[in-house]
Each structure stands twice: as C-alpha cells, then as structure tokens.
Amino acid sequence: MSKLHILKGKLQHYAWGGKTFIPNLLGMTPDNETYAEYWLGAHDNAPSVIETSSGERLPLNEFLNSNLSAALGTDVAKTFGRLPFLFKVLDVHDMLSIQVHPTKKEAEKGFKKENELGIPITASHRNYKDDNHKPEIMVALSEFWLLHGFLTRDKLTKILQDVPEFNYLLPVFANEGYLGLYKNVMEQTTDECNALLRPLTKRILPLYQSGTLEKSSPDYWAAKAFDAAEDKTNFDKGIYSIYFFNIVKVNPGEAVFQDAGIPHAYLEGQNMELMANSDNVLRGGLTPKHVDVPELLKHVAFEATIPNVMVGELQTDGMERVYKTPAPDFELSKIVVLDSKNYQSKAKSAQILIVIDGKVEVSEADKISMLSKGESVFLEANCDYGIRALTPSATLYKATTP
Structure with missing residues (x-):
C-alpha cells in the first residue's frame, strides 16, 4: 500500500490578499476575489483533503487521527500528538497586522484561561485559538518586504x-x-x-x-x-x-525565521510560510481585528533585533536547500530538479511537497503521481521516494519535521 497521497489545500480569502498569484499557481481563473493564503496541513480550522490509497477523500486531520504513528512516525506522534506544522503559500497585497506569537507555555496558559472564561473559540475577541506556539519561517517567492523586530538603539534614536x-x-x-x-x-x-x-x-x-x-x-x-x-x-x-521596527527586504529564495516574542508584520510580496500548527496571533495594529494591548505587551521581546536573512544550506545532492531553524516542529527546504537528474529521499517523518514551477513525477513503492505547478502530495513516514522533472527544471518546496 502506497504512502504517497495527493493533497488538496484550503484557500483563505482574507482582505489583504492579492487577486491573481494564488489562482495562477493553482491553475484557477481569477474572479476578482482576494486569495491571501493556501493552507496545506491538518489544522482543525481548515484541514487539507487527502486522497487515501483506497481512493477515499478525507480531511487530513481525520486521516491522521486514525493513522497517527504510521503516518507521522512514532517519535513525532509521541512528541506532538498531531501533524506539528502548517504549510502555506501567501500573497500579501496589503500589509498584515503588527503581530507577535506566544511561547508554547504561554499559549497553553492563555488557551486554558480563555476556555475557563467560556470565550467561544470563534469569538472575535479571543486571543488564543489553540494551545500551541507559532514559530514560523518564510522563504520569498518574489521580492518580499516585512517588519521584523525592534531597531537597534542607535537606529531607533535616529528615527x-x-x-x-x-x-x-x-x-x-x-x-x-x-x-x-x-x-x-x-x-x-x-x-x-x-x-x-x-x-x-x-x-x-x-x-x-x-x-x-x-x-x-x-x-x-x-x-x-x-x-x-x-x-x-x-x-x-x-x-x-x-x-520602530526593522524594515527588511528579502529576495526570492531567501528566508527569515520569526520566533515567539519577535514583533513583525508582512508588508508586500509572495512567500512560502511554514509554522507550528497554530493560529495564535496577538495583534498590535494595522488591522480591523481584535487588538489586546495589555496581552500584547506581555509577549513582545523588548530588545533590539538584528535581522538574519538566510540563504539556506545546499545539500550534497546539489538539488535541495534546507533552511534550518531552532524550531523542533518543522523544517523547510527548496528542491530544484533538472530533467537530467533524479531526487531521491527517505521520509523519516511525514512530509508535504508542493510544486511551485514546472512538472514532476513523484514515485513511491509502486505508485507514480504526476504533479504540475500548484499541486501537492502528502508522504507518510518511513517511505523512500523519488522526484523526476518532466520539464527542463522544476521547483518544489518541502515541509517536514527535523
């Protein structure tokens, strides 16, 4: 039975999104609606849909609940009890809210407290949607601009x-x-x-x-x-x-990691974003959504931040570039396959792949799936698979747990 499954993500039509990038990526006709995010993951609020080996279509969170250890790998299932990451494509047309994410410990406390107060999960004034932290990494797909942490003391004084x-x-x-x-x-x-x-x-x-x-x-x-x-x-x-914050320009293929406490905001551009499986956001402005200033001030790291724009580490195969972070929940990499080469890998824990450019053939055991631009697959743990480009070159992004 194959461990390779076609995966369909969920669209998010937030007001700040663009109108053409994500539809063009997914082969859809733009319809003047905003397309802000495309989610690939098992978050309960918007789970992707997986095609099982029997041809059944299931929300990914349901599929994992009944196949947790086999699908995620024993260690990941034991440590996290769920798919630990959420993978997204973003198109930022209008700037996002100023925001900060809580630590795991603070998220657990805040989530428990709001539950005890009887605040509905869907309430607009709720701060904590779940009990998880939300460190995140982004890799630019275009020229990308963001705010990231406080300026150094001398630069802020000059401002x-x-x-x-x-x-x-x-x-x-x-x-x-x-x-x-x-x-x-x-x-x-x-x-x-x-x-x-x-x-x-x-x-x-x-x-x-x-x-x-x-x-x-x-x-x-x-x-x-x-x-x-x-x-x-x-x-x-x-x-x-x-x-007050650093204004950072990130070129295509470059990455920025944002840990708990770092205030930030995306300003403009398209990116791949990988984060812990959470939707916890404490906002500080540039948004019509709920802003809780006392709660925000509890979680901001009030110190200078020197932005670290990463280029990733090219692996020995010359195809995969890994963007390493301190987060135990996820690891993001970019894979560029030329038609003269084959990419081979062993998925020790669950993986999600999305094709950003070109066309590929992904093979695992006796199953072969052809993927075009915008298409995705979910790979269960402990499987060997290969990727072959069907165009002169193809670019994919991979999400997994380190």
Missing part, C-alpha cells in the same frame, strides 16, 4: 530625532527603553493618537502619492497604510511600529 512628530518620544526611549516607548504609544487614547499622527500623515502622504518615497523608508509604508485605510478619521497605532 525619533529625524521624524519631527516623534521628537517628544526621545526622553521616553532614553529613560524607559523599548518597553516604555512602546507602552507609551500603544496605550494612547484615540484622540491622543490622532493628534500625534495626523501631522505626520499630512506631511508624508503627498510624497507617497507622487511616487517619491523608497520602500526602504518607513514613510512609504506608513503612508501606504493610511492611504489603504477605510477609516480616514482615526489613525492606526500600528503606524508607530513601522518606524
């Missing part, structure tokens, strides 16, 4: 000096550090925030609209956020974060 509307924050940062600075702006009333950000926006918006701002400048993203906002009378506190 507060150079932006006239923020000069008043210089003594706050000097005396109270990152926590004092962030707490000051995040606890402002709506009227205080409006009074302070209105002159800034009035100054930078004409520059943005005339196309004179560079994407490396916080002015560009702050003006874009305001320009895209439906409510033009109230200003979003997330604009402060655009000036």
Whole structure:
C-alpha cells in the first residue's frame, strides 16, 4: 500500500490578499476575489483533503487521527500528538497586522484561561485559538518586504530625532527603553493618537502619492497604510511600529525565521510560510481585528533585533536547500530538479511537497503521481521516494519535521 497521497489545500480569502498569484499557481481563473493564503496541513480550522490509497477523500486531520504513528512516525506522534506544522503559500497585497506569537507555555496558559472564561473559540475577541506556539519561517517567492523586530538603539534614536512628530518620544526611549516607548504609544487614547499622527500623515502622504518615497523608508509604508485605510478619521497605532521596527527586504529564495516574542508584520510580496500548527496571533495594529494591548505587551521581546536573512544550506545532492531553524516542529527546504537528474529521499517523518514551477513525477513503492505547478502530495513516514522533472527544471518546496 502506497504512502504517497495527493493533497488538496484550503484557500483563505482574507482582505489583504492579492487577486491573481494564488489562482495562477493553482491553475484557477481569477474572479476578482482576494486569495491571501493556501493552507496545506491538518489544522482543525481548515484541514487539507487527502486522497487515501483506497481512493477515499478525507480531511487530513481525520486521516491522521486514525493513522497517527504510521503516518507521522512514532517519535513525532509521541512528541506532538498531531501533524506539528502548517504549510502555506501567501500573497500579501496589503500589509498584515503588527503581530507577535506566544511561547508554547504561554499559549497553553492563555488557551486554558480563555476556555475557563467560556470565550467561544470563534469569538472575535479571543486571543488564543489553540494551545500551541507559532514559530514560523518564510522563504520569498518574489521580492518580499516585512517588519521584523525592534531597531537597534542607535537606529531607533535616529528615527525619533529625524521624524519631527516623534521628537517628544526621545526622553521616553532614553529613560524607559523599548518597553516604555512602546507602552507609551500603544496605550494612547484615540484622540491622543490622532493628534500625534495626523501631522505626520499630512506631511508624508503627498510624497507617497507622487511616487517619491523608497520602500526602504518607513514613510512609504506608513503612508501606504493610511492611504489603504477605510477609516480616514482615526489613525492606526500600528503606524508607530513601522518606524520602530526593522524594515527588511528579502529576495526570492531567501528566508527569515520569526520566533515567539519577535514583533513583525508582512508588508508586500509572495512567500512560502511554514509554522507550528497554530493560529495564535496577538495583534498590535494595522488591522480591523481584535487588538489586546495589555496581552500584547506581555509577549513582545523588548530588545533590539538584528535581522538574519538566510540563504539556506545546499545539500550534497546539489538539488535541495534546507533552511534550518531552532524550531523542533518543522523544517523547510527548496528542491530544484533538472530533467537530467533524479531526487531521491527517505521520509523519516511525514512530509508535504508542493510544486511551485514546472512538472514532476513523484514515485513511491509502486505508485507514480504526476504533479504540475500548484499541486501537492502528502508522504507518510518511513517511505523512500523519488522526484523526476518532466520539464527542463522544476521547483518544489518541502515541509517536514527535523
């Protein structure tokens, strides 16, 4: 019985998504709807659908519940009790919310507390959707821009000096550090925030609209956020974060890892994202969704972050590039197969593969599956498989547990 299964993901139509990238990837005709994310995994909120060896179609979480050790591998099943990762394709057209993810311990505490308070899982004001942490890695599929952690002290001081509307924050940062600075702006009333950000926006918006701002400048993203906002009378506190955090440009094939506590936000572009199997997000602005400032402040790492843009480690086969992280839940790699070569691997634990470009033949035992761009497979643990390109070259991304 083959351990190779065709897998169909779930689309997420969040408002910030683009309209063409994911439909084009999946061979669909764009219909003017937003396509933000394509989920490959077993998260209960949106499980992918697997085709079993008998031809039956099942949600992946159901399939795993009845085949846990065999499908995931004994060690992974024992350690995690579920598929430990969630694999996604993202198309970021409008910037995402400023956010931070809790540690595993804090997620368990927060989830338990909200359950005891009787807050429904689907409630809009709920902070913890599950009991898991959510470290994540992204690999850019296009030029990609994001916010990632606080600027170093000297760079942040310079920002507060150079932006006239923020000069008043210089003594706050000097005396109270990152926590004092962030707490000051995040606890402002709506009227205080409006009074302070209105002159800034009035100054930078004409520059943005005339196309004179560079994407490396916080002015560009702050003006874009305001320009895209439906409510033009109230200003979003997330604009402060655009000036306080690192603005990072990631080129195709480069990766960034984000652990618990690192405040971040995706700004623009397409990527592959792999994370622990969780939907826990604490938000800090640039969103109409629930923002819980006291809870957010409990989890932010109030320290400088030096962005680490990774290129991955090319393996000895010359085809696979592995992006290593400290997360025990997942490992992401990029595989480029030329038509003159065959990629061979042994899946020690469960794997998900998606073809991003080209066409391939994936073989395991006596089963062969032809995959085109946008198509995916799930491989059970302890199987040997091969990939052969049917086009001059093909690019795949692989999610597994290290």
